Amino acid sequence: MAVAAVCLTLTRVSRAQRYGVKLFRRSAVLRGQRGPPRGDLHFYAEYCVEPSVNSAAYMPSLSIIGTGFVADLYMRSLETFPDIRILKAFDRDPARLAAFAEFWKVSPARSLEELLAVGGAPDEVPDLILNLTNPGSHFEVSKRCLEEGRHVYSEKPLAMDMAEAHELHALARQKNLMLASAPCSYLSQAAQTLWLAIQQGTIGKPLLVYAELDDDFISQAPYRKWISESGAPWPYRDEFLVGCTLEHAGYYLCWLMMIFGSVEKVVAASAELVKDKLGNSEKTAPDYSTATLFFKSGVVARLTCGIVAPHNHGLRVMGEKGVLEVDECWNNEAKVKFRKRLVIRRRLLNSFFTRTLKIRGATHPKVPRRGAAAMNFALGPAEVLAAIQEGRPPRASADFALHLNEVTLAIQNSLDTGGVQVMQTACPEQLPMPWAK
Numbered sequence: 507m508a509v510a511a512v513c514l515t516l517t518r519v520s521r522a523q524r525y526g527v528k529l530f531r532r533s534a535v536l537r538g539q540r541g542p543p544r545g546d547l548h549f550y551a552e553y554c555v556e557p558s559v560n561s562a563a564y565m566p567s568l569s570i571i572g573t574g575f576v577a578d579l580y581m582r583s584l585e586t587f588p589d590i591r592i593l594k595a596f597d598r599d600p601a602r603l604a605a606f607a608e609f610w611k612v613s614p615a616r617s618l619e620e621l622l623a624v625g626g627a628p629d630e631v632p633d634l635i636l637n638l639t640n641p642g643s644h645f646e647v648s649k650r651c652l653e654e655g656r657h658v659y660s661e662k663p664l665a666m667d668m669a670e671a672h673e674l675h676a677l678a679r680q681k682n683l684m685l686a687s688a689p690c691s692y693l694s695q696a697a698q699t700l701w702l703a704i705q706q707g708t709i710g711k712p713l714l715v716y717a718e719l720d721d722d723f724i725s726q727a728p729y730r731k732w733i734s735e736s737g738a739p740w741p742y743r744d745e746f747l748v749g750c751t752l753e754h755a756g757y758y759l760c761w762l763m764m765i766f767g768s769v770e771k772v773v774a775a776s777a778e779l780v781k782d783k784l785g786n787s788e789k790t791a792p793d794y795s796t797a798t799l800f801f802k803s804g805v806v807a808r809l810t811c812g813i814v815a816p817h818n819h820g821l822r823v824m825g826e827k828g829v830l831e832v833d834e835c836w837n838n839e840a841k842v843k844f845r846k847r848l849v850i851r852r853r854l855l856n857s858f859f860t861r862t863l864k865i866r867g868a869t870h871p872k873v874p875r876r877g878a879a880a881m882n883f884a885l886g887p888a889e890v891l892a893a894i895q896e897g898r899p900p901r902a903s904a905d906f907a908l909h910l911n912e913v914t915l916a917i918q919n920s921l922d923t924g925g926v927q928v929m930q931t932a933c934p935e936q937l938p939m940p941w942a943k
Contacts, residue, residue: 749791
């Protein structure tokens, strides 16, 4: 039987044995060349497993910290992965936790310690923690989870400053744990289709990218009426205090990093155009930003984020032979179109007609549109859990999350930081999803 190395912490060994899983130490894997060498897998646990005839009974599990607005989007998405078990949920607001647990029929944890199964039985230990807390709590919660030996998938941003992000990254590496962060839209059908078209040379050499993430005049929208399925209000304070760049830039930035690699330098500017959005004279984050990203691969991209201009989530990739276009990054099934460049007599034209590009065969589970998005938020957690099971580095890796955080913060902080910002981190080369062909 072929080996699929499943990373386990020591506390999960007895649970794995209950499911008929044959265990062998990591050193045996390395000596026998039956798994990835340590240099290729940064976060490799002490034990690996070889599936036996009964190992199909094993189902990966996760627990959720933070049961606010976005948690409902994750729960609806997780329904498309029936093989993932949700063990428990926790929130510091007992009333919110009770409403969430009742609506989704999830077991509520009485404390963070209970959710993390500190000193608990192996069956109570989740394979992955989803950190869906408010942005200001991401660092503290993720750090606690890592200290207890738990793999972590965090909502964006990974941390509010790079010192904290580096600390999380170092802690995960020290403990051989996986650390990932949202967004995961680069694992979607639309993003993978775009990447495949570029790999196949549809537009020739890619040169320039225009990416827009404008969400209209949000401060005038009836956002106090936006309620999630289980009754959580839209977190408008976080949206205005954290800002649209930290909240939204990653949706296209992760696509660009996957396709074009590391960002070498950032030249950005941002502004707070609408004052007093909270009505209490409290200073809010920039509501507009624009950045020019210089990738080490030579591609240059312009990324704009804002909550003032009319809705526009368009993406264009300009190459030597034409243009690739996507209308909406918040739709996993958004069409990817190719517009050919033509010379007719004495005129240079971009064709009036486009050709829609498609991936043959099945891709990933889809979710219906809810509000402004049709995104499967569980693609990232599912990828991390699959990597744990298969004993490979996840596409949603700690290095990828760290670089994403640095580039996003460079754009966010451009209100106070002028000039060229040279990135100190880099992202690993990505592999396409196995169905992206």
